[in-house]
Amino acid sequence: MWNDMFIQLLIGAIMLGGIYGLLGLGYGLIYKTSGLMSFAQGEILMIGAFLGYTFFKLFHLPFVVALLATMFIMFLFGFLFEKTIIRTILGRGGTAIHVVLATIGISIALQNVAAIIWTSEIQQFPPIFNVEYLEFGMVKVAPESISGIVVALGCMVLLHLFMNNTKLGTAMRAAAQDSSAANVCGINVSFAKGLSWAISSALAAVSGIIIGPVYGVYMLMGALIGLKGFAAAVIGGYGNMYGAILGGLIIGVIETMAAGYLSSTYKDFIAFSVFIVFLVLKPTGIFNEKIIES
Amino acid sequence: MARHKNLFIAMAFVVFLAGLPVMLGNNAYLMLVLCLSGIFVIASSGLDLLFGYSGQISIGHAAFYAVGAYTSAILTTKLGVSVWFGILMGGVLATVFAALIAIPISKLVHMFLALVTIGIGELTHQAIINLPELTGGFTGVKLIPMPRIGSYVFDGISYYYIILAFVILSLIVKKHIVDSRIGRAFIAIRESTDAANAVGINVTYYKTVAFASSAMFTGIAGALYAHYVGFISPESFTLDQSVLFLTAVLCGGMGTFVGPIIGSVVIIFINETFQALGSYQMLVYGIFIVVAVIYVPAGLVGAVRMFRGNLFKVVKRFADKP
Numbered sequence: 001m002w003n004d005m006f007i008q009l010l011i012g013a014i015m016l017g018g019i020y021g022l023l024g025l026g027y028g029l030i031y032k033t034s035g036l037m038s039f040a041q042g043e044i045l046m047i048g049a050f051l052g053y054t055f056f057k058l059f060h061l062p063f064v065v066a067l068l069a070t071m072f073i074m075f076l077f078g079f080l081f082e083k084t085i086i087r088t089i090l091g092r093g094g095t096a097i098h099v100v101l102a103t104i105g106i107s108i109a110l111q112n113v114a115a116i117i118w119t120s121e122i123q124q125f126p127p128i129f130n131v132e133y134l135e136f137g138m139v140k141v142a143p144e145s146i147s148g149i150v151v152a153l154g155c156m157v158l159l160h161l162f163m164n165n166t167k168l169g170t171a172m173r174a175a176a177q178d179s180s181a182a183n184v185c186g187i188n189v190s191f192a193k194g195l196s197w198a199i200s201s202a203l204a205a206v207s208g209i210i211i212g213p214v215y216g217v218y219m220l221m222g223a224l225i226g227l228k229g230f231a232a233a234v235i236g237g238y239g240n241m242y243g244a245i246l247g248g249l250i251i252g253v254i255e256t257m258a259a260g261y262l263s264s265t266y267k268d269f270i271a272f273s274v275f276i277v278f279l280v281l282k283p284t285g286i287f288n289e290k291i292i293e294s
Numbered sequence: 295m296a297r298h299k300n301l302f303i304a305m306a307f308v309v310f311l312a313g314l315p316v317m318l319g320n321n322a323y324l325m326l327v328l329c330l331s332g333i334f335v336i337a338s339s340g341l342d343l344l345f346g347y348s349g350q351i352s353i354g355h356a357a358f359y360a361v362g363a364y365t366s367a368i369l370t371t372k373l374g375v376s377v378w379f380g381i382l383m384g385g386v387l388a389t390v391f392a393a394l395i396a397i398p399i400s401k402l403v404h405m406f407l408a409l410v411t412i413g414i415g416e417l418t419h420q421a422i423i424n425l426p427e428l429t430g431g432f433t434g435v436k437l438i439p440m441p442r443i444g445s446y447v448f449d450g451i452s453y454y455y456i457i458l459a460f461v462i463l464s465l466i467v468k469k470h471i472v473d474s475r476i477g478r479a480f481i482a483i484r485e486s487t488d489a490a491n492a493v494g495i496n497v498t499y500y501k502t503v504a505f506a507s508s509a510m511f512t513g514i515a516g517a518l519y520a521h522y523v524g525f526i527s528p529e530s531f532t533l534d535q536s537v538l539f540l541t542a543v544l545c546g547g548m549g550t551f552v553g554p555i556i557g558s559v560v561i562i563f564i565n566e567t568f569q570a571l572g573s574y575q576m577l578v579y580g581i582f583i584v585v586a587v588i589y590v591p592a593g594l595v596g597a598v599r600m601f602r603g604n605l606f607k608v609v610k611r612f613a614d615k616p
Contacts, residue, residue, distance in 0.1 A: 105587065279413060
């Protein structure tokens, strides 16, 4: 089993899994702090990819600068989105489904903003590294895949450290666990909610920059990925950070192996089947997060 | 007399709709908009039964739309059955499909139900693509016939009357469901599932009935759509379509009769008028959804009710002034 094609597929699977995990992380973060679902993460990924592409290729900024600038911009976008649109909807008597529909509307708008600004053709990142392929024996790997895995891993570690070892992160966890109690302790729950949307957007944007160099940047790249991010979140346990990462890896591996060994047309069918099976049989996910059930 | 006021208004409206093609001078484009609106009204009324009356979210109704459309299309093109039978089977198969998936799904609520319906919608879409011998895959099904009685083919304007007949029929059926104990059970489940359980309502059973009946409407709408446009492909049955249905219900007003009608007409009208904007069409549509959700969260019906309530208060205040 450990032949070269398997290793090649595995690296791709881990990279995809990392992205699904980052998206799932974002979904879980938003759900934990504000109890809402956002359908815009896939399109935020797409915008992040386009922004990174613009900074890196068109403005000729160094890659790291492009990455950080994109993350920062989408971070602000997420924060502002929560403060303006989400707050307004909730304040005017909207419920969770209204927020869902609004995020769907935003995702449609973002797709077409991207098409207008960057056209609807596939754009390619210029190579980030000087090497085109890294070779390990018979296995050829694009360095962008490896760097993608490293960046995803780095983000997860940073997020873990932030959540557990900083005051702000602990405050966010408190707000997520019980917002009334957190309020009583003097924690600014409203800020924590905005921050969770902001972090989720930043993570989605990073995912875009990870996957952009490997698969190209185009208007519809976020749609299916966004849905699979939900699968990652559910499989791991919706709201659980580490669950999302595990869930992402599971979906990434299943999808890539299905594409490699069965047929690439079936991979989405299989991925969504796994998603539904989990939702029906084990909606609490691997890490047994509480969910609302009737 | 007053009790039947609504009935008279409805009947007057039906007469108006029946005469509409003549009034519009048989303008082909406007007839297209009307026919699509009618199909949409049936489909979104179905979703309204599930979401508006029974409180269960579905962002995957395109799956039932697809089952209805493809069933009828395949039966009529490959097996040569009559279109009437095809439409019937489209509805039946969609109903059975919904009943089967509702049983395991009905224990989920809110967000998780929304996610699983999205999954079902995507899975159906993928299934259509991955079964080319049956569904034609990406190339779809072509040359879907129009219904006929004897040698008379119902195409063009006459198909509009078929759609109108189905719209009236589905609204009558919806009224009967809503006014029956089934409808009351739906509303009870929507308001509080625990209380419904406590008074002895079999929640799982009625949730399944809600899914099944809702799918029947949407499946028939799908079949009508297939025969109207004559060609279907997987592209028409994606998440976008499910979102269109949901938007029609939410923006029109959930849990009402008029709501899905208004919502459907608005959605179709917007989609068609915005065509002129070219690539900006979808952008405006996306912004429209956001604006609609912010400013009319209770739908247009809810906004009108609020407006009439406010109007009454304003008038009363003037009337009370000495």
